[in-house]
Amino acid sequence: MNKIRARDLGIPFEGAPGEFNAITDVPGVTVGYSTIIEGTDARTGVTIIHPRGREDFTPVYAGIHSFNGNGEMTGALWVEEGGFVEGPVGITNTHSVGVVRDAIVKWEVRNGFRFQPWCLPVVAETADAWLNNMEGFFVKEEHVFHALDSAKSGSIEEGNVGGGTGMMCYEFKGGTGTSSRKLPENLGGWTVGVLAQTNFGRRHFLTVAGVPVGKHLPTDESKSSGEDPYKMDDGSLIVVVGTDAPLLPHQLKRVARRVSLGMARTGSVGGNGSGDIFLAFSTANPQAARPDGKGLSSIQALSNFNLDPVFAATVFATEEAIINSLVAAEDMVGHEISAKALPHEETRGVLRKYGRLIE
DSSP states (O other): OOOOOGGGGTOOOSSOOOSSSSGGGSTTOEEEEEEEEETTTEEEEEEEEETTOTTOOOOEEEEEEEEEESSOBTTHHHHHHHOEEOSOEEEEEGGGHHHHHHHHHHHHHHHTOOSSSSOOOEEEEEOOTTTSOGGGOOOOHHHHHHHHHSOBSSSOOOBSOGGGTTOEETTEEOEEEEEEEEOOGGGTOOEEEEEEEEEOOOGGGOOBTTBOGGGGSOOOOTTOOTTOTTSOOEEEEEEEEEEOSOOOHHHHHHHHHHHHHHHHHTTOOOOTEEEEEEEEEEOOOGGGGSOOTTSOOOOOOOOGGGOHHHHHHHHHHHHHHHHHHHHHOOOEEOSSOEEOOOOHHHHHHHHHHTTOOOO
């Protein structure tokens, strides 16, 4: 049975979602997970995004933005320099970046999916050290292979799954969330999809649909900072944005910057201890990396004057993906703490008080 999502609670959001309200609404995009919950210490996993699906390794134009760089995204230098992502994108916990990267390389070599003679996978992380014992190194290459090979389109899981399994968000249980926006035909008809791995934020900052929900919810969390607005925010947020809009790398970097605004709409002010790194890619222009005999690529690109709807869709989809990660998450007893999920009825009550609930 599908988990409850934010819209099921009557939370209003801007913009119209795609069919599945997920990054997989972007044609060709598939997502796979490995979720590891074992004993008292293992609460972690791996998320894989195939920009063009498992069988199509044609590179995609891409851009990266580091809102706060206390984190890691491997392969970022070549994305910045070359303007392409050349394979699957992985997300995991901080101490498992290496094994995920190496497993993706092995998988690419085994399947003959290399675009160059070498592989520079994009793998990002957030730290799940409160619920997961990161020093247990529970992520193995077989988990990565499973996520790579089981990736699918359509409706995908959220909450305590994949790389988001052991993550916290606004001092509630966080994890994996996704959302999408479908632009009207008069604005291009493009789809923008977002997948977020959420592990950031202080509870009293949590804002839902413009309402300061966090200030109205009990501060019963063992890691809570209460009402101290200057307590350090430690955690991280990784967001991957996909679109079928024909955008160039520099334009995709601009799209990735807009993720920061979607993050801010949920209440975050950004923290020194939070690694907030965002990747945007476009599935358009498949021929861009495969030029003709003269070395020329024929491509299309959206005018800068037509980017605003894509920017807005990115902001709105990011906001909803983050809230979806909270709504879908479930209570978890872990390595150091027990994490409570966002209480649905209490949240609805606060929104109702402010006149922001769709009944």
